[in-house]
Structure formats: structure tokens, C-alpha cells
Amino acid sequence: MERIRCSGVWKIFGQNGNRVIDNWDQYRDLSKTELLKKTGCVVGVRDVSFSVTSGEIFVIMGLSGSGKSTLLRCINRLHEPTRGRVYIDGEDITDVSQKTLLDIRRRKIAMVFQHFALLPHRRVIDNVAYGLEIQGVDKRTRYARAAEVLELVGLKGWERQYPHELSGGMQQRMGLARALAPDPEILLMDEAFSALDPLIRRQMQEEFVKLLKVVQKTIVFVTHDLHEALRIATRIAIMRAGAFEQIGTPAEIVLKPKTKYISDFVRDLPKAQFVTARDIMDPPSKWAVRDDQTGEQVINKMNAEGIWHAYVVDSHRRICGVVDYRSVIQGNGNSVLDYLSRDFPVQDQNTFLEKLIDVAARTSVPIAVIDENKRLVGVVSRERLLETLAS
Numbered sequence: 494m495e496r497i498r499c500s501g502v503w504k505i506f507g508q509n510g511n512r513v514i515d516n517w518d519q520y521r522d523l524s525k526t527e528l529l530k531k532t533g534c535v536v537g538v539r540d541v542s543f544s545v546t547s548g549e550i551f552v553i554m555g556l557s558g559s560g561k562s563t564l565l566r567c568i569n570r571l572h573e574p575t576r577g578r579v580y581i582d583g584e585d586i587t588d589v590s591q592k593t594l595l596d597i598r599r600r601k602i603a604m605v606f607q608h609f610a611l612l613p614h615r616r617v618i619d620n621v622a623y624g625l626e627i628q629g630v631d632k633r634t635r636y637a638r639a640a641e642v643l644e645l646v647g648l649k650g651w652e653r654q655y656p657h658e659l660s661g662g663m664q665q666r667m668g669l670a671r672a673l674a675p676d677p678e679i680l681l682m683d684e685a686f687s688a689l690d691p692l693i694r695r696q697m698q699e700e701f702v703k704l705l706k707v708v709q710k711t712i713v714f715v716t717h718d719l720h721e722a723l724r725i726a727t728r729i730a731i732m733r734a735g736a737f738e739q740i741g742t743p744a745e746i747v748l749k750p751k752t753k754y755i756s757d758f759v760r761d762l763p764k765a766q767f768v769t770a771r772d773i774m775d776p777p778s779k780w781a782v783r784d785d786q787t788g789e790q791v792i793n794k795m796n797a798e799g800i801w802h803a804y805v806v807d808s809h810r811r812i813c814g815v816v817d818y819r820s821v822i823q824g825n826g827n828s829v830l831d832y833l834s835r836d837f838p839v840q841d842q843n844t845f846l847e848k849l850i851d852v853a854a855r856t857s858v859p860i861a862v863i864d865e866n867k868r869l870v871g872v873v874s875r876e877r878l879l880e881t882l883a884s
């Protein structure tokens with residue numbers, strides 16, 4: 494379900510921003526400084542359109558000054574877009590009164606910043622309950638909820654400490670707990686993990702992704718760190734000079750950069766750490782045969798697809814085993830089950846390329862890829878692995 498939609502959003506800082514937009518062709522080739530000199534304006538965001546669906550982690554990534562924070566702030570109108578529309582759950586929030594806007598923000602949207610305002614003289618649990626207090630939630634309910642979200646972010650046992658008694662990483666969790674307490678549907682996060690040192694940061698990223706599997710939220714996450722973006726994103730938008738240069742899944746960004754700018758960005762990345770089985774697998778239909786088929790039918794299928802192995806699945810798409818071309822063609826069994834071998838490599842669809850390479854090195858059978866219900870969802874062949882590595 495679509496939660497957020499930005500349509501042709503511009504943010505120009507300075508007077509007469511609309512005039513700059515109307516005459517953009519005239520200004521597009523100017524540097525930032527030249528534009529400022531000529532018009533007194535600075536481009537924050539330039540004609541950006543995208544939508545984010547429920548459950549997504551949409552990461553806006555780009556170098557300093559590319560417009561990430563400005564765009565994020567346009568989503569909840571902390572910055573008033575100069576032009577364009579922003580829809581939250583289908584409602585055009587660029588067109589609502591200040592009162593309605595405040596109400597939408599309070600009910601649906603929370604923001605998490607790199608540095609958030611702690612209340613130093615209040616205990617951790619008071620800090621987390623504070624947002625609910627402002628909303629007029631009664632004391633018992635807000636403290637029960639605060640305790641619940643503190644447990645969720647791994648801070649159970651720290652409720653009665655003061656913020657300064659917590660490490661940076663724990664304070665960041667506290668910030669997250671505070672944002673989660675009112676149960677917002679949308680979280681806007683601006684460099685939320687940037688203050689953490691690398692090891693803790695990585696741990697936070699992993700926990701964050703895990704946490705989001707438990708609490709379904711829609712996230713827009715700003716970062717200047719490409720590794721962070723690739724690790725946590727469902728989709729990434731790379732910004733450059735106020736505009737989107739490319740939007741795509743981490744694998745699309747890494748494997749199919751659309752412009753030289755992006756390919757320069759991703760050139761030295763260890764691809765194998767960001768591409769998963771899901772990104773490169775062939776569809777299961779190419780490799781799967783049903784357990785009630787005859788040997789002849791299976792050979793026909795293997796000939797047609799040009800494959801040496803076929804995975805045999807039951808009516809629930811669960812794998813029964815694998816058959817290889819030679820044994821089926823040389824054999825005289827009736828059913829494909831007569832040739833079944835249960836010795837095959839199988840991996841979860843989220844397995845990273847680096848692990849798949851290890852697995853492929855130990856077997857000649859293509860790797861079966863399964864989902865959380867253990868159903869065959871694809872196959873990664875040796876050819877596909879080599880192709881990906883060479884790309």
C-alpha cells in the first residue's frame with residue numbers, strides 16, 4: 494500500500510523561488526554560487542517524484558549538500574515545498590491547514606535525528622514517555638507503552654537511569670524508542686546512526702532491520718553512507734544537486750548503475766556483500782519439475798531449458814530432491830522419484846553472494862533458493878554467479 498508520494502517536489506531557498514523554477518532551462522547549467530549570485534536563490538530539491546509503500550525502508554543517499562535533509566523535511570512540511578505535492582496515505586498534505594498538518598504529524602509521522610533533544614534531568618523511561626505525555630495520554634498507559642518500546646529496542650533494565658549514564662549507541666536506541674512510542678506509521682530518519690562508531694553502527698543497522706520485521710513501519714532514511722544505505726534499504730534513491738540520479742534496489746544500484754556518476758560511486762564496492770540470492774536467481778519454473786512427472790517428461794523439460802539438473806517439487810513447491818540429466822536418460826524408471834538425490838545445496842533467498850560463491854565451490858549442482866516457508870523460489874546457477882561477478 495502506498496504511504497508516501499512526492500510528486501514534482503521542488504524546494505528553492507530564497508525569494509522568488511517560483512521564478513527560478515519557471516525559468517529553469519535558463520539556470521540549469523549554473524553552479525550553485527552562480528545561481529545564488531544571479532537570483533539570490535539556492536536549489537535544495539529539484540523536481541523529485543517517488544512513492545514509498547508500507548513496510549519499505551526507502552533510503553535517500555547522497556553527498557553533503559545534495560538535498561537529502563531538505564527533501565526529508567518537505568515530506569512532513571518542516572520545509573514548505575516551493576512547488577509540487579506530497580501525499581500521505583493519499584491525502585495531499587501540501588494543501589491542508591496548519592492544524593490538520595499538526596494532527597497528521599502527531600498521529601502518523603515521527604522524526605529521528607542524529608542529535609535529538611534529550612531531557613537530561615529525566616530518566617530514560619520519562620524521556621520515552623514524554624512524547625505521549627504531550628499527546629495527553631494518561632500516565633499509566635504512557636509508562637506501560639514506554640516500557641514496552643524500551644524492551645523492543647533492547648533497553649530493558651535501563652528505564653531508571655539518566656541519559657548521560659547511557660553510551661552513544663544506547664542513547665540512539667532511546668531516541669528510536671521515543672519515536673516509536675506513539676506508534677507512528679511513518680518514521681523519517683535523518684542520519685540517525687551517524688554519531689555512532691562503526692562497529693556499534695553496524696550492529697544498530699542490523700538490529701534496526703530486524704526490529705522493522707516485528708513492527709511494520711514505513712521508513713524514509715537519510716544517509717551519506719553508501720554502505721549503510723545498501724545494508725538497510727529496500728530501495729535507495731541517490732541524490733545529486735537536488736535531484737534523483739537513480740532509484741533502485743541495492744542490487745540494481747550495485748549491478749546496474751544508470752549513469753557514470755553512480756558507477757563511479759559503486760565501482761570499488763565489494764559487490765558480493767550487497768547482492769543476495771534473490772537478486773540474481775533464475776525463476777523457479779525454469780528448474781522445477783513436479784514429483785508426479787515421468788522420466789521422459791523431465792528429460793523433455795531439461796532439453797527445452799538447457800539444464801543438467803532439475804529440482805523436483807511437491808504440490809506446495811517444497812523441494813523433494815534433485816535429478817541429473819545423465820541418470821534420468823540412462824535409467825529406466827517410470828517416475829522422476831526413481832532418480833531422486835537428496836544431496837543438493839540450498840540457501841535462503843537473503844543469502845549474500847559471498848556465501849553463495851563458497852557454496853558453489855563445493856558442489857556442481859546449482860543452488861536451490863528457498864523462502865521462509867521452505868518453498869523453492871529460484872535457483873542460482875554457476876553461470877549466473879560468474880556473470881554477476883564479471884559484470
Ligand SMILES: Nc1ncnc2c1ncn2[C@@H]1O[C@H](COP(=O)(O)OP(=O)(O)OP(=O)(O)O)[C@@H](O)[C@H]1O
Nearest residue numbers: 506535536537556557558559560561562563564717
Ligand atoms: N535553510 C536553508 N537556507 C538556504 N539554503 C539551504 C537551507 N537549507 C539547506 N540549504 C541548501 O540546500 C542544499 C541542500 O542542503 P541539504 O542540507 O538538504 O543537503 P544534505 O544532502 O542533507 O547535506 P548534508 O549531508 O551535509 O546534511 C544545500 O546547497 C544547502 O546549502
